[in-house]
Amino acid sequence: MGEIINCSRCGELYMENAFRDVCAKCAKEEEHMYEEVYQFLRKRENRAATLQRVVEVTGVPETLIHKWVKKGRLHAAHFPNLGYPCDRCGALIHKGKVCRACTDDIEGELVQIQREEAFEAKKQEHLKQTTYYAANKRR
Incomplete structure (x- = not known):
């Protein structure tokens, strides 16, 4: 109503x-x-x-x-x-809500964000896989 x-x-x-x-x-x-x-x-x-x-x-x-x-x-x-x-x-x-130039700009920004997120995910995965060894000297 x-x-x-x-x-x-x-x-x-x-x-x-x-x-x-x-x-x-x-x-x-x-x-x-x-x-x-x-x-x-x-x-x-x-x-x-x-x-x-x-x-x-x-x-x-x-x-x-x-x-x-x-x-x-x-x-x-x-x-x-x-x-x-x-x-x-x-x-x-x-027609639409935004012009072609703005659409291209927004799409470019989205691609850049996706690349950055993929890079960060890969970096985090790499950090999880890294193994550190400590050398303990015994007397």
Whole structure:
């Protein structure tokens, strides 16, 4: 069952649900703004418009356009200059949470960690196998 929470845009109380992250009034406003952006982008000459140009012409906040691209309401295949920021570095991406460069960087760091762990395990195993002899002189 949903909880009663405050709307992230206007602060009004509403029943949280899986479909919206804002209250009904703000959702209606967002839908109106979406239609405005979509009507602008549907025109052939505007399909390659940059994010800044769309914001400038429609007045819709950049964060909403990012949200719509992330949710798949505005497809990158149709509008190649639209996207949303990478969660790690902020570069413009069209799918996923991180860009290719960050993915490669993270994978490289994981490989390095695995190498270091393997080296430490081998070192510990070697220390366990080493036998020390003490020479006791008897008189």
